[in-house]
Amino acid sequence: MTPDSPERPPLRPPHPLALALIEDTRCAAGGRVLEIGRGSGRNTRALVRADFEVTSTEGYGDLPQTGRFAAALSTHALLHGRPAEISDALVRIAALLEPGAPLFATFGSVRDARFGTGEQIAPGTFAPAEGDERGVPHAYFDAADLRRMLERAFFVERLEERCVDAIAGTWAHPNAALAGAFHWFTVARPRESPAR
Ligand SMILES: C[S@@+](CC[C@H](N)C(=O)[O-])C[C@H]1O[C@@H](n2cnc3c(N)ncnc32)[C@H](O)[C@@H]1O
Numbered sequence: 001m002t003p004d005s006p007e008r009p010p011l012r013p014p015h016p017l018a019l020a021l022i023e024d025t026r027c028a029a030g031g032r033v034l035e036i037g038r039g040s041g042r043n044t045r046a047l048v049r050a051d052f053e054v055t056s057t058e059g060y061g062d063l064p065q066t067g068r069f070a071a072a073l074s075t076h077a078l079l080h081g082r083p084a085e086i087s088d089a090l091v092r093i094a095a096l097l098e099p100g101a102p103l104f105a106t107f108g109s110v111r112d113a114r115f116g117t118g119e120q121i122a123p124g125t126f127a128p129a130e131g132d133e134r135g136v137p138h139a140y141f142d143a144a145d146l147r148r149m150l151e152r153a154f155f156v157e158r159l160e161e162r163c164v165d166a167i168a169g170t171w172a173h174p175n176a177a178l179a180g181a182f183h184w185f186t187v188a189r190p191r192e193s194p195a196r
Helices: 016-024 042-049 083-095 143-150
Strands: 032-036 053-057 071-074 103-109 119-122 125-127 138-141 154-163 182-190
Touching: 016 042, 016 071, 016 103, 016 182, 032 042, 032 083, 042 053, 083 103, 083 138, 083 143, 138 143, 143 154, 143 182
Parallel strands: 032 053, 032 071, 071 103, 103 138
Antiparallel strands: 103 182, 119 125, 125 138, 154 182
């Protein structure tokens, strides 16, 4: 079934960072984009329609082993898991990007209403005790910690906090709308690495 199949409910609009990537990387249309955590496929569809060649994954646990991408996108997927896992995934993502190619990504913010609720399973990481995402770890960062994590492998070009109640989509929480969800919207480019 494709994202446009009549058997599926209509997709929500693409994420603002997907649109920003398309705008920023337009001259590389036809180039390869890595999408991490496709969910319902709303961003995949927008990228394909903008003529990018898209490699998309379920999450950051199934990143390609090799590749050279003109850009990467991850919206509301680098939220799940422990900070150490997310940090290691960022290093792997940086190695898959062409020099100077952008990563457009969201991360959980400590301002989010869910921060500190449920079971704490790692620093800044909580799993809801009930609801659609019961037991799923969510990692939340303040600006300094997020910048530090990104700077292992990236230069941070843009970092801003946004309310995402109307943006995050319903893939992970079909039964209860988000209220007070805040995420960081970031644009970052890989540092030069000796492995290149
Ligand atoms: C809320 S969806 C976001 C989908 C899409 N990027 C969007 O914005 O519509 C979350 C994504 O994170 C992935 N994910 C869910 N739980 C995860 C986990 N525990 N570890 C890693 N990835 C997870 C899912 O496969 C899904 O693609």
